[in-house]
Amino acid sequence: MYPNLLMKRASLTPNRVALRFNDQEWTFAQLLGKATKYAEKLHTKGITRGMRVAILASSDVRLVVVLHGCMQIGCELVMLNERLSEEELNYQLADSAPDLLLVDDHAKRTLSFANKWSFDDVEGAEQTAFEVEKEWPKERTITIMYTSGTTGRPKGVRQSLENHLMNATGSALNLGVQPNDCWLCTMPLFHISGFSILMRSVIYGMTVSLHTKFDALAAVEEILSGTVTRMSVVAVTLERMLTVLEERELSFPDTFRSMLVGGGPVPLHYLERAIERNIPVLQTYGMTETASQTTTLASEDAIIKLGSAGKPLFFANVRIDGVEKIGEICIKGPHVTQGYVGAAEQKNPLVDGWLHTGDLGYLDEEGYLFVVDRRSDLIISGGENIYPAEIEQALAKHPAVKEAGVAGRQDDKWGQVPVAFVVLKEETTEESLRAFMKKQLASYKQPVDYYFVDQLPRNASNKLLRREFFNHIKNT
Amino acid sequence: MYPNLLMKRASLTPNRVALRFNDQEWTFAQLLGKATKYAEKLHTKGITRGMRVAILASSDVRLVVVLHGCMQIGCELVMLNERLSEEELNYQLADSAPDLLLVDDHAKRTLSFANKWSFDDVEGAEQTAFEVEKEWPKERTITIMYTSGTTGRPKGVRQSLENHLMNATGSALNLGVQPNDCWLCTMPLFHISGFSILMRSVIYGMTVSLHTKFDALAAVEEILSGTVTRMSVVAVTLERMLTVLEERELSFPDTFRSMLVGGGPVPLHYLERAIERNIPVLQTYGMTETASQTTTLASEDAIIKLGSAGKPLFFANVRIDGVEKIGEICIKGPHVTQGYVGAAEQKNPLVDGWLHTGDLGYLDEEGYLFVVDRRSDLIISGGENIYPAEIEQALAKHPAVKEAGVAGRQDDKWGQVPVAFVVLKEETTEESLRAFMKKQLASYKQPVDYYFVDQLPRNASNKLLRREFFNHIKNT
Numbered sequence: 001m002y003p004n005l006l007m008k009r010a011s012l013t014p015n016r017v018a019l020r021f022n023d024q025e026w027t028f029a030q031l032l033g034k035a036t037k038y039a040e041k042l043h044t045k046g047i048t049r050g051m052r053v054a055i056l057a058s059s060d061v062r063l064v065v066v067l068h069g070c071m072q073i074g075c076e077l078v079m080l081n082e083r084l085s086e087e088e089l090n091y092q093l094a095d096s097a098p099d100l101l102l103v104d105d106h107a108k109r110t111l112s113f114a115n116k117w118s119f120d121d122v123e124g125a126e127q128t129a130f131e132v133e134k135e136w137p138k139e140r141t142i143t144i145m146y147t148s149g150t151t152g153r154p155k156g157v158r159q160s161l162e163n164h165l166m167n168a169t170g171s172a173l174n175l176g177v178q179p180n181d182c183w184l185c186t187m188p189l190f191h192i193s194g195f196s197i198l199m200r201s202v203i204y205g206m207t208v209s210l211h212t213k214f215d216a217l218a219a220v221e222e223i224l225s226g227t228v229t230r231m232s233v234v235a236v237t238l239e240r241m242l243t244v245l246e247e248r249e250l251s252f253p254d255t256f257r258s259m260l261v262g263g264g265p266v267p268l269h270y271l272e273r274a275i276e277r278n279i280p281v282l283q284t285y286g287m288t289e290t291a292s293q294t295t296t297l298a299s300e301d302a303i304i305k306l307g308s309a310g311k312p313l314f315f316a317n318v319r320i321d322g323v324e325k326i327g328e329i330c331i332k333g334p335h336v337t338q339g340y341v342g343a344a345e346q347k348n349p350l351v352d353g354w355l356h357t358g359d360l361g362y363l364d365e366e367g368y369l370f371v372v373d374r375r376s377d378l379i380i381s382g383g384e385n386i387y388p389a390e391i392e393q394a395l396a397k398h399p400a401v402k403e404a405g406v407a408g409r410q411d412d413k414w415g416q417v418p419v420a421f422v423v424l425k426e427e428t429t430e431e432s433l434r435a436f437m438k439k440q441l442a443s444y445k446q447p448v449d450y451y452f453v454d455q456l457p458r459n460a461s462n463k464l465l466r467r468e469f470f471n472h473i474k475n476t
Numbered sequence: 477m478y479p480n481l482l483m484k485r486a487s488l489t490p491n492r493v494a495l496r497f498n499d500q501e502w503t504f505a506q507l508l509g510k511a512t513k514y515a516e517k518l519h520t521k522g523i524t525r526g527m528r529v530a531i532l533a534s535s536d537v538r539l540v541v542v543l544h545g546c547m548q549i550g551c552e553l554v555m556l557n558e559r560l561s562e563e564e565l566n567y568q569l570a571d572s573a574p575d576l577l578l579v580d581d582h583a584k585r586t587l588s589f590a591n592k593w594s595f596d597d598v599e600g601a602e603q604t605a606f607e608v609e610k611e612w613p614k615e616r617t618i619t620i621m622y623t624s625g626t627t628g629r630p631k632g633v634r635q636s637l638e639n640h641l642m643n644a645t646g647s648a649l650n651l652g653v654q655p656n657d658c659w660l661c662t663m664p665l666f667h668i669s670g671f672s673i674l675m676r677s678v679i680y681g682m683t684v685s686l687h688t689k690f691d692a693l694a695a696v697e698e699i700l701s702g703t704v705t706r707m708s709v710v711a712v713t714l715e716r717m718l719t720v721l722e723e724r725e726l727s728f729p730d731t732f733r734s735m736l737v738g739g740g741p742v743p744l745h746y747l748e749r750a751i752e753r754n755i756p757v758l759q760t761y762g763m764t765e766t767a768s769q770t771t772t773l774a775s776e777d778a779i780i781k782l783g784s785a786g787k788p789l790f791f792a793n794v795r796i797d798g799v800e801k802i803g804e805i806c807i808k809g810p811h812v813t814q815g816y817v818g819a820a821e822q823k824n825p826l827v828d829g830w831l832h833t834g835d836l837g838y839l840d841e842e843g844y845l846f847v848v849d850r851r852s853d854l855i856i857s858g859g860e861n862i863y864p865a866e867i868e869q870a871l872a873k874h875p876a877v878k879e880a881g882v883a884g885r886q887d888d889k890w891g892q893v894p895v896a897f898v899v900l901k902e903e904t905t906e907e908s909l910r911a912f913m914k915k916q917l918a919s920y921k922q923p924v925d926y927y928f929v930d931q932l933p934r935n936a937s938n939k940l941l942r943r944e945f946f947n948h949i950k951n952t
Contacts, residue, residue: 001808003790011843012650012787135793169645173680174488176653203790204649311488314479314679317611367487 001135002161005202006032006068013205020182020209021061028205031068038069040127045117047100049074049133052144054093056080057104059189059212062119064198066102067189072132076141078156079190083442086111088154092146095342096156138162144341145192147288147385154390156341159192163291164199166334170313172204174296175230175258175282182207184222184231186214193232193262193383196292216240226255234263234383235270235415238281242273251278258282258299262292263383264415271302285309285371289337289355294318295369308368318369319354320362326372329361330354377466379408379416386418386445388466394440395420400428405456406447407466420447421456421469477611478637481678482508482544489681496658496685497537504681507544514545516603521593523576525550525609528620530569532556533580535665535688538595540674542578543665548608552617554632555666559918562587564630568622571818572632614638620817621668623764623861630866632817635668639767640675642810646789648680650772651706651734651758658683660698660707662690669708669738669859672768692716702731710739710859711746711891714757718749727754734758734775739859740891747778761785761847765813765831770794771845784844794845795830796838802848805837806830853942855884855892862894862921864942870916871896876904881932882923883942896923897932897945
């Protein structure tokens with residue numbers, strides 16, 4: 001058993017600031033008060049321990065209260081990505097089968113679901129007191145987040161209390177924890193990158209400064225003001241902040257302690273520019289299945305271990321599977337998911353306790369991890385994971401498409417962008433394909449270019465050779 | 477499973493200083509090197525995983541290497557208190573039945589034991605490589621420390637890896653962790669107060685500055701030099717440091733972050749004097765059975781919550797048992813021992829998961845713990861626990877003694893000191909009793925005064941009323 005996180009934190013440091021949003025602040029005691037009130041309203045509406053609640057909302061103080069309110073009851077949270085298409089959301093709702101869908105705003109969220117309430121619908125309810133658990137079982141599923149695999153169908157990953165807690169603890173032992181810490185959160189809360197900041201907040205007693213959207217200027221100014229000590233970014237958002245600093249010829253103050261950069265590799269010149277601007281960049285390797293970071297590269301090693309994602313955090317273990325130096329990255333530790341919900345529920349993500357990531361990499365002689373290639377030809381665009389197979393399956397539904405392949409192309413701004421290679425069985429236009437795809441997939445998953453080709457490169461066992469798509473075009 | 481602590485730490489921060497002793501320093505990589513070498517020598521001498529090794533030694537760098545060496549093999553450490561009498565040590569050896577007794581110096585440690593080696597005996601052996609475990613089971617017993625209970629016979633408390641790790645983690649979430657932390661250890665390593673500092677060192681990546689004995693001047697000077705950020709003391713040692721500072725009219729620098737004061741209450745005027753000298757005093761309530769701290773009072777609350785031991789750390793839970801406001805303090809959490817070795821092995825220290833401490837206390841409306849009375853009329857003298865029953869049993873062995881009672885008397889220097897009340901069955905002298913007792917018990921357990929009385933105050937069920945001894949004398 002572990003403590004009820006927010007309740008324990010509010011008991012330990014009631015008057016510390018838990019949340020800052022739009023120039024307003026809430027202490028841990030206030031946040032617990034609001035979360036409890038919300039929980040009592042949900043309780044009136046029949047929501048009880050063990051129920052599953054899907055949530056579709058933008059990051060703001062209300063969402064934080066709703067998330068903690070649901071946790072106070074003991075619900076499992078299905079964190080829906082607001083950038084997804086209606087069809088993608090419907091799949092995740094059908095797969096996770098929540099007891100309730102909570103949305104921030106009916107007008108903004110038009111998808112239909114049997115039991116769908118807005119935040120306001122719940123706000124209007126009476127409060128009914130219920131017995132709040134002081135302790136939570138380690139195995140409790142706190143969140144369910146969907147992530148795609150090689151098959152293209154997103155799987156609902158369970159993140160347990162133990163996963164979140166041990167991840168936060170391992171990160172604390174790496175980065176340090178200070179009573180005046182404040183983490184700037186511009187990552188969406190439905191992503192593990194954002195949600196894990198909320199978890200660290202209640203575990204460490206740390207302030208979260210929450211921004212609904214990433215705004216380079218706002219983020220830079222807040223850090224310059226000296227009130228922020230940590231931040232999580234991806235390469236593309238780091239670059240935008242660097243540009244702001246460079247334009248103003250400013251550097252970050254020493255009060256700022258660590259800039260965690262995840263979601264793929266960071267180009268060398270970003271690192272060099274970051275050093276110029278006094279930004280301690282810590283590159284990380286993490287994923288939904290590990291409740292965020294598994295390895296982190298200390299900023300002092302950033303240049304000497306260029307391209308490395310660092311060493312496994314205190315509780316994490318990394319092994320390379322295979323006979324060559326480069327093999328599949330396998331991860332073990334209390335931060336690793338115990339499994340899935342829905343269609344993938346019977347699948348065990350672990351083999352002898354090890355998560356097989358599908359990512360390729362190696363450990364150097366000093367134990368630093370180098371990620372050579374992300375799993376399943378994963379495309380990482382602005383920190384978002386895009387699985388080619390998912391786009392390919394969507395394309396294949398178009399009546400004119402015989403088969404389709406998708407690969408990532410390097411992009412200065414986004415790191416990578418998806419590009420489609422299509423073999424037709426009947427005439428159609430690129431416009432027709434684009435219109436068709438818009439209905440099916442989130443905008444960040446839309447191929448930026450379409451190439452019509454005669455055939456797709458495949459290997460002997462007929463597996464798509466996505467990395468050869470671009471060569472293939474040149475040659476044909 | 478958790479990582480092999482020292483190995484993991486040496487992998488994460490190999491070049492950070494692990495240990496400072498007599499102006500010499502060892503990094504984590506160097507400490508691992510020395511510990512592994514020592515382990516390979518022990519291995520040559522037949523010591524293997526799961527064996528129990530008792531250790532009797534003074535705190536110095538060699539002892540740290542020996543402790544880590546034994547842990548690398550996977551041995552259970554029986555931590556013997558070098559202040560105990562030979563009879564007391566023999567009892568603990570008989571009870572814990574170790575495979576080996578390791579002493580720092582044969583000349584200094586004359587007690588006999590079948591399989592007894594000095595550190596040098598092992599140093600002289602060849603090295604044999606063995607397969608070091610990268611992961612350790614959570615339940616592994618790391619240390620066994622003896623502590624007395626109501627029955628007077630000391631019990632060997634098992635402290636598991638989980639106990640140590642969760643205690644250290646909970647403490648980190650309370651005090652914070654910084655990469656430049658250095659904990660000054662003047663507590664004996666055979667005590668949980670000292671040993672827990674070694675554990676924090678490898679878990680946090682923190683330097684330990686180790687002193688063999690507490691020396692107020694040396695401790696103050698080291699802190700004044702700015703190289704120490706944390707320290708653990710008891711009230712009597714805190715007072716000595718205050719005196720040094722006051723004589724020199726100096727205060728601690730801001731680099732010093734926390735002074736953890738355990739082993740009983742801290743007088744108000746010490747707190748006031750500490751504030752004058754810029755010492756952030758954190759009062760704690762801890763014990764062998766909880767691998768050190770359970771509750772800690774933040775320094776900013778020291779005056780407003782005078783006399784409180786603070787709030788339970790993140791993973792700790794405290795409950796008061798009984799119908800009145802004041803009741804028995806019960807503790808739950810992953811830092812609580814799972815049991816004993818030897819004669820007490822069958823005893824379960826937990827009832828429904830709760831450790832019943834025997835200490836009396838209450839929680840105020842804000843959840844702060846107040847320890848009203850230590851268990852079993854426990855006498856705390858200079859931070860050492862003294863159990864009256866143990867002294868009473870020793871006295872009762874004297875041929876002239878009919879029965880004996882022992883109670884604590886307030887003492888300006890030590891907090892409390894033991895005083896004996898003796899009913900004789902034949903003539904004897906105080907000198908005879910003193911000589912007799914010297915052979916049986918450590919010097920700090922020797923009664924400072926002997927009162928010869930006609931009878932001892934008992935309640936209806938014949939239980940000794942130790943708190944009434946002093947009144948009893950006045951009235952007779």
